[in-house]
Amino acid sequence: MTSLQRAEAAEHALSQELDRVVVKSVIYTSGEHDPTKPMPRPPDQGKRYLMSDDPRLPKMPDKPTLFDFFRYRFGPSAHLCQSARLAQKSGASEKVVLACLLHDIAILGFIRSDHGYWSAQLLEPYVDPEVAWSIRYHQALRFFPDEAAGYRYPELYAKLFGPDYTPEPYIHEAHRYARNHKWYMTSRLITVNDLYAFDPGVKVELEEFTDVVGRHFRQPAQGLGFDSSPSAHIWRTIMWPTRYL
Ligand SMILES: [Fe+2]
Numbered sequence: 001m002t003s004l005q006r007a008e009a010a011e012h013a014l015s016q017e018l019d020r021v022v023v024k025s026v027i028y029t030s031g032e033h034d035p036t037k038p039m040p041r042p043p044d045q046g047k048r049y050l051m052s053d054d055p056r057l058p059k060m061p062d063k064p065t066l067f068d069f070f071r072y073r074f075g076p077s078a079h080l081c082q083s084a085r086l087a088q089k090s091g092a093s094e095k096v097v098l099a100c101l102l103h104d105i106a107i108l109g110f111i112r113s114d115h116g117y118w119s120a121q122l123l124e125p126y127v128d129p130e131v132a133w134s135i136r137y138h139q140a141l142r143f144f145p146d147e148a149a150g151y152r153y154p155e156l157y158a159k160l161f162g163p164d165y166t167p168e169p170y171i172h173e174a175h176r177y178a179r180n181h182k183w184y185m186t187s188r189l190i191t192v193n194d195l196y197a198f199d200p201g202v203k204v205e206l207e208e209f210t211d212v213v214g215r216h217f218r219q220p221a222q223g224l225g226f227d228s229s230p231s232a233h234i235w236r237t238i239m240w241p242t243r244y245l
């Protein structure tokens with residue numbers, strides 16, 4: 001058995017145990033599975049399809065907060081917390097600290113590809129426009145050094161993507177646009193504090209940023225996902241990633 005077949009077999013066994021049928025969204029398997037071909041689905045054996053909470057995931061509160069998403073749906077947040085701490089230590093404004101704390105949330109809980117755009121879209125209804133803007137453009141700015149601002153092209157990128165990697169034209173265009181924008185430095189500061197070479201001994205907890213988030217993130221009373229904002233549906237999808245519809 002290949003490892004993909006093994007994973008599929010394990011998943012099949014798991015779906016047998018569930019009393020609802022779970023069908024994966026195309027984007028979960030696109031590439032591993034040819035997206036133009038029908039999705040293989042577990043035999044339903046008369047079972048109903050999952051339309052609510054996935055029993056394999058921790059249950060979320062009825063009115064979830066941003067931190068609930070960090071606790072129950074996002075991957076480890078050390079990178080974000082450490083970036084925010086670094087910004088704080090350098091005397092950056094609370095807006096910049098918040099931007100650093102949230103800049104990669106799409107990677108933590110949704111989709112990696114174009115993560116700056118997704119992160120910004122998730123946050124836009126709840127934060128200052130400058131914070132969302134700077135998060136959107138940090139993705140492009142990461143590829144372009146600005147020595148005067150203290151930002152060099154990351155060695156990590158050369159390692160991950162190869163020394164000859166050049167981003168797509170739309171990223172060059174986004175960089176040109178952001179470079180001349182009045183909020184450029186806010187976005188640039190995300191990249192300056194966006195470091196991966198951390199001291200593994202340093203632990204930063206999300207709760208350290210409770211006050212900053214409380215002051216600068218407009219938590220909706222109905223809970224994220226239930227407030228009819230332009231991004232509420234994305235929060236719901238993160239909460240219920242396996243619903244049939
Ligand atoms: Fe990023």
Ligand SMILES: [Fe+2]
Nearest residue numbers: 079103104194
């Ligand atoms: Fe980052």
